[in-house]
Amino acid sequence: MMKKSFTFKDRVRxxxxxxxxxxxxxxxxxxxxxxxxxxxxxxxxxxxPLKGNTWLVVVESKAKYMRPSRMxxxxxxxxxxxxxxxxAIRFNFNIYxxxxxxxxxxxxxxxxDKNRWVAVDLPRxxxxxxxxx
Amino acid sequence: MMKKSFTFKDRVRxxxxxxxxxxxxxxxxxxxxxxxxxxxxxxxxxxxPLKGNTWLVVVESKAKYMRPSRMxxxxxxxxxxxxxxxxAIRFNFNIYxxxxxxxxxxxxxxxxDKNRWVAVDLPRxxxxxxxxx
Amino acid sequence: MMKKSFTFKDRVRxxxxxxxxxxxxxxxxxxxxxxxxxxxxxxxxxxxPLKGNTWLVVVESKAKYMRPSRMxxxxxxxxxxxxxxxxAIRFNFNIYxxxxxxxxxxxxxxxxDKNRWVAVDLPRxxxxxxxxx
Amino acid sequence: MMKKSFTFKDRVRxxxxxxxxxxxxxxxxxxxxxxxxxxxxxxxxxxxPLKGNTWLVVVESKAKYMRPSRMxxxxxxxxxxxxxxxxAIRFNFNIYxxxxxxxxxxxxxxxxDKNRWVAVDLPRxxxxxxxxx
Numbered sequence: 001m002m003k004k005s006f007t008f009k010d011r012v013r014x015x016x017x018x019x020x021x022x023x024x025x026x027x028x029x030x031x032x033x034x035x036x037x038x039x040x041x042x043x044x045x046x047x048x049p050l051k052g053n054t055w056l057v058v059v060e061s062k063a064k065y066m067r068p069s070r071m072x073x074x075x076x077x078x079x080x081x082x083x084x085x086x087x088a089i090r091f092n093f094n095i096y097x098x099x100x101x102x103x104x105x106x107x108x109x110x111x112x113d114k115n116r117w118v119a120v121d122l123p124r125x126x127x128x129x130x131x132x133x
Numbered sequence: 134m135m136k137k138s139f140t141f142k143d144r145v146r147x148x149x150x151x152x153x154x155x156x157x158x159x160x161x162x163x164x165x166x167x168x169x170x171x172x173x174x175x176x177x178x179x180x181x182p183l184k185g186n187t188w189l190v191v192v193e194s195k196a197k198y199m200r201p202s203r204m205x206x207x208x209x210x211x212x213x214x215x216x217x218x219x220x221a222i223r224f225n226f227n228i229y230x231x232x233x234x235x236x237x238x239x240x241x242x243x244x245x246d247k248n249r250w251v252a253v254d255l256p257r258x259x260x261x262x263x264x265x266x
Numbered sequence: 267m268m269k270k271s272f273t274f275k276d277r278v279r280x281x282x283x284x285x286x287x288x289x290x291x292x293x294x295x296x297x298x299x300x301x302x303x304x305x306x307x308x309x310x311x312x313x314x315p316l317k318g319n320t321w322l323v324v325v326e327s328k329a330k331y332m333r334p335s336r337m338x339x340x341x342x343x344x345x346x347x348x349x350x351x352x353x354a355i356r357f358n359f360n361i362y363x364x365x366x367x368x369x370x371x372x373x374x375x376x377x378x379d380k381n382r383w384v385a386v387d388l389p390r391x392x393x394x395x396x397x398x399x
Numbered sequence: 400m401m402k403k404s405f406t407f408k409d410r411v412r413x414x415x416x417x418x419x420x421x422x423x424x425x426x427x428x429x430x431x432x433x434x435x436x437x438x439x440x441x442x443x444x445x446x447x448p449l450k451g452n453t454w455l456v457v458v459e460s461k462a463k464y465m466r467p468s469r470m471x472x473x474x475x476x477x478x479x480x481x482x483x484x485x486x487a488i489r490f491n492f493n494i495y496x497x498x499x500x501x502x503x504x505x506x507x508x509x510x511x512d513k514n515r516w517v518a519v520d521l522p523r524x525x526x527x528x529x530x531x532x
Contacts, residue, residue, distance in 0.1 A: 015157055015299060019150035019204050020513075025457035025506070026148070026428035033281060033425070058424035064463040070515070071152050107424070115420075117467070135520060148432060153380075158324035158373070159295035166292070191291035195328040201383070230366070247286075250334070285416035285470050292414070337418050363529055 004078045006039045012073045022068035028095065028103050031059060035079045036091050036107065043129045052124060056109040059088070061107030069097045083130045087111050087120045138213045139172045145206045155201035161220070161228065161236050162194060168212045169224050169240065176262045187256060189242040195236030202230050216263045219254045220244050271346045274307045278339045288334035294361065294369050295327060301375065302357050309395045320389060322375040325354070329371030335363045341361045349396045352387045353377050405438045405477045411472045421467035427494065427502050428460060434478045435490050435506065442451045443527045453522060455508040456490070462504030468496050486510050501529045 016027040069075060080092040089111045095103040111122040121127075149160040202208060213225040221243045228236040244255040254260075282293040335341060346358040354376045361369040377388040387393075415426040421449040468474060479491040487509045510521040520526075 013296075013300060013303065014151050014153075015159070015296060017152035018147050019152070019154045020147075020454060020456065020458075021154075023150045023519050026425050026432070029425035030279075030281060034279060037277075037279065039524070055419060057419065057421075057467075058464060060461075060463045061424055061457075065457060066406045068456075089203055144436075146433060148429065153321060153323065158327055159292050162292035162295070163412075163414065167412060170410075179470075188286060190288075190334075191287065191331060193328075193330045195326075197326045198324060205338055226415065227340075230274070241507065263279075280417050280419075281425070283418035284413050285418070286413075287418045287420075287422045290414055 004011075005078050006035075006042060007076060007078045007123065007131050008035065008038050009074055009076050010034065012069055014071050014077060017071050020068075022070055025063070025065060028065070028105070030061075030065050031075065031077050031095060032061070032091070032093050032107050035077050035093060036109070038075075039081060039091070040046050040126075044125065048123075053114050054120065055112050056089075056116045057083050057112050059110050060108040061105070062091075062107075063103055065103055067097070067100055069102050069104040073097050075102075081130055083127060084108070086127065087119045089122070089130065138211050139168075139175060140209060141168065141171050142166065142207055142209050145202055145204050147204050150204050153201075158196070161196050161198070161238070161245060162240075163209060164210050164228060165194070165196075165224070165226050165238065165240050168210050169242070170222070172212050173259075174212060177219060177258065185245050187250055187253065188245050188247045189222075190245050191240050192243050193241040194238070195240075196226075196236055198236055199231070200233055200235040202235050206230050208217045208235075214263055216245055216255075217241070219260065220252045222255070222259075223233060224265065232256065268315050268388050271344050272301075272308060273342060273344045274301065275340055276300065276303050278335055278337050278341060280337050282397050283337050286334075290334055291329070293333060294329050294331070294371070295373075297341065297358050297361060298327070298329075298357070298371065298373050301343050301359060302375070305357070306349060306392075310391065314394050319380050320386065321378050321380040322355070324373050325376050326374040327371070328373075329359075329369055331369055333363070333366055333368040335368050339363050341368075347396055349388075349393060350374070353385045353394065354395065355388070355392075403440060405475050406475060406477045407434065407437050408473055408475050409433065409474060411468055411470050411474060413470050413499075419467075420464050421469055422471045424462070424464060427462050427464070427504070430474065430494060431460070431462075431490070431492050431504065431506050434476050435508070438478050438480060438490070439525075443524065445464075446501055452513050453519065454511050454513045456511050457506050458487070458509050459507040460504070461506075462492075462502055464502050466496070466499055466501040468501050472496050474501075482521075482526060483507070485526065488521070488525075488529065522524050 016023045018024040076096040078094045082090045084090045090108045092106045115121045149156045150159040209229040211227045215223045223241045225239045246253045282289045284290040308310045342362040344360045350354045358372045379386045415422045417423040475495040477493045481489045483489045489507045491505045512519045
């Protein structure tokens with residue numbers, strides 16, 4: 001499986017920050033969430049949420065914060081998606097502020113049947129595209 | 134119609150603040166939302182959301198910010214509910230930091246049938262209790 | 267004073283929504299905040315925050331919600347800035363989901379000296395550009 | 400080192416949820432943040448932030464989500480603090496919805512000198528109380 005990374009840029013907004021003057025730790029998950037949605041949209045040519053009864057739900061999230069970033073900073077968010085089972089995708093994130101590597105982490109999303117709230121195989125189209133990605 | 138005010142206290146958390154070192158303007162709506170839920174729970178003896186197909190949805194929100202507040206401040210939130218029609222409640226808010234009046238505002242909530250997303254009369258129990266309140 | 271409106275587009279993200287399936291009322295203020303920052307950046311050719319000791323702080327916010335919007339909707343946010351005194355700007359907002367007018371509101375921001383936390387005249391450059399805007 | 404756990408209860412609010420009808424994954428970090436602040440306040444008899452030039456900053460966060468929770472659920476949040484160096488505390492979290500274990504995770508906070516933004520030893524009082532905790 002080859003991996004292809006996907007990158008987008010976004011600016012730190014005042015609501016991402018807290019009284020310490022830097023991005024609040026949980027605020028980086030906004031960039032993770034946007035990254036996941038942007039990637040799926042780019043891969044599938046249509047927006048999340050997935051159609052039908054299939055939803056992606058987050059079962060794990062992690063982030064390490066190496067350096068602070070501040071309001072107005074233009075961040076570069078690199079996403080490396082990884083199919084870790086027939087049912088789960090791990091989205092790996094690395095965030096840069098210019099040349100500085102400021103945050104690394106991931107979220108794992110599992111495909112569920114939203115009516116029964118049980119794990120199901122990911123739609124074939126997504127698995128195929130992520131295998132090729 | 135007599136009015137009875139309802140008050141609760143809550144502390145400013147770091148995620149309520151932004152890089153200006155004070156509570157973010159939209160952060161005060163967290164206190165408004167909590168106040169509405171606390172009041173309904175207190176009036177009805179059970180938690181929001183309303184049962185059945187009836188939801189309350191916000192159709193208007195407003196706040197004026199007279200003074201800043203900071204992380205760790207213990208705020209006092211006074212709520213004066215007002216039945217403005219058979220279908221709508223206006224929740225008036227005044228927030229104090231000790232003796233200082235720091236914020237005033239309101240949200241208007243309308244009762245809807247969640248399946249048809251159209252306004253319907255508020256449940257009789259709520260109207261009755263707010264009339265007496 | 268002629269007014270010139272400024273428009274940007276943004277997509278509703280999952281974190282903008284709540285369990286009612288639509289954008290949370292306070293979530294629209296994210297679009298208001300982004301609009302203000304985008305407009306100032308466009309007018310001034312540089313990012314907010316203002317340099318030096320001058321900050322803009324929000325003293326009033328209001329929104330009316332005419333129709334709901336949902337995850338994935340591409341919203342069009344129109345901003346009409348209005349200089350209401352030497353110290354204050356009112357940013358008027360109208361949000362559209364395609365042809366549907368879903369939200370209208372404003373925020374008022376006042377220029378302060380951040381060290382003394384008192385109102386001061388807006389930087390001349392901003393007043394001049396908003397007068398022409 | 401004996402460990403003493405600290406527990407508090409809080410209710411899921413509408414703004415914690417998203418359009419999937421359950422608490423948004425990043426929303427659990429609100430409970431982690433509140434837990435840390437509540438614990439420090441309980442240990443030290445005074446509120447966070449720490450006085451003087453010492454701040455606690457988050458350098459790592461992680462959460463696993465085993466089961467969903469919904470608006471109105473009363474969650475029980477258990478915190479086990481752990482001094483992992485002279486400069487860092489790991490706050491371990493386990494969240495329960497009644498008897499159901501729904502979330503486990505941690506945040507690591509490091510003590511810094513806020514003016515130089517470099518790690519420094521935790522205040523002796525905190526180390527002493529956490530050692531005994």
